[in-house]
Amino acid sequence: MTTPPAVSEVVPGVTGRGVILTDHPGRPEITEALASAGYLVCELDGTDVVQREQALPALAAALRLPGAADHNLDALLDALRDLPDLWPGRNGVVLLWRAAERFIGGDPQTWEQVRQILTLACLELAPNEFAFETVAFVEGYDLAPLLLDVPHDKGPVL
Template sequence: MSGSGFNLGLDDASRAGVYEVAAGDLPVLAAAARDAGLLVRRLDLDGCRDKRALLLRIATVLDLPGGRGGNWDALMDALRDLEWLPAAGYVLLLDGTGPLRASLPREFDALAGVLQEASAWWAEAEVPFWAFMDGAAETTDEAP
């Protein structure tokens, strides 16, 4: 049993991906991910009014090296690298996605696609890379 009492199989890279969850589940997922030895980063997307602000918020939270993540391709490259954040696996918890989905649906879909692609890339290396988004989205799967 894990220290928090939660063992959700988050160390299984083959199950990792982008999932929608209730906002209240994010703290439980954070605890389970830490217990599984994964690096957890929480992204509060509330207030992101455009693509530039969204990418800057992600770059800041992930501590991307300078010049990385300025567009979708650069973000994808950075997410496939993460050498500055060595870990057995990664969990991104995305908060405040509702306003982003409503005001910037193309950017939201692009972000979900980049995260899914990063997860698939890491799965080939048998490293779990999860993204959990609060709320509903057509571009995500159901939670594990």
Template sequence: MSGLAAVLAGRHVPGVHRWESALPVSDVRRTVEHAGWAFGHVDGAGLDATDAVLRAIGDALAFPDYYGVNLDALRDCLRDLPGPTVLLWDAWGGYARAEPERFAVVAEILGEARLEVLLRGPGPDGLPTLQ
């Protein structure tokens, strides 16, 4: 967990990273929240369309009811996050393969926010790994 520990301690800039860890979601949540960060989890299994992914991200990060489930609304709601946040996105690869261009846009928007996104599980190459 050293890469995540470095992010939580402020020694590594948050961003969108592949993360190789088999830790249970509950252990990741506990670690993140103990460090004073907010936590969200997306189970991406079976999510291969942008609207489903945006809805899952909104649910995971407890976006308000008026969240419009579109890319502009994602950007706006991420700006309103109350503080540093970790989003653990399991099984992200299905969406990244099904809609590679849209995935790239979603990843870019997530990367612009003060958010650490941990992409866990197999998926296309090209994203940095958090070690």
């Protein structure tokens, strides 16, 4: 079993690693492309997520995280570090967070903490040949669009 490629290598127009922001509302092609690349795709509908009290339970439910991850940031990070054990037989999980702008605007301080935790989990799991990334779909931010219908060649990595 091989580790899936980075999300930025699978979805045209996406750049970055860990937590990727995009202005696209999400299309079935994204889910299909990520699943075809070997990711288990988990989805979070952020329409009603505006504060920490909604965000942590929503994250824990979307990723099926155990314990106190639904109300404690330290426990969230610990549970994310255990993703390979929580998803045996998988070597990559991607979280698609729709309407993430609601949480970003509603509780920016906690958003930043959660973003850092999600990114740290991505970086810590990578050496263990387990991929974890988050794609946060946001509206109302000046972000480059996804190029889903445009063939792309990322070219050499510099």
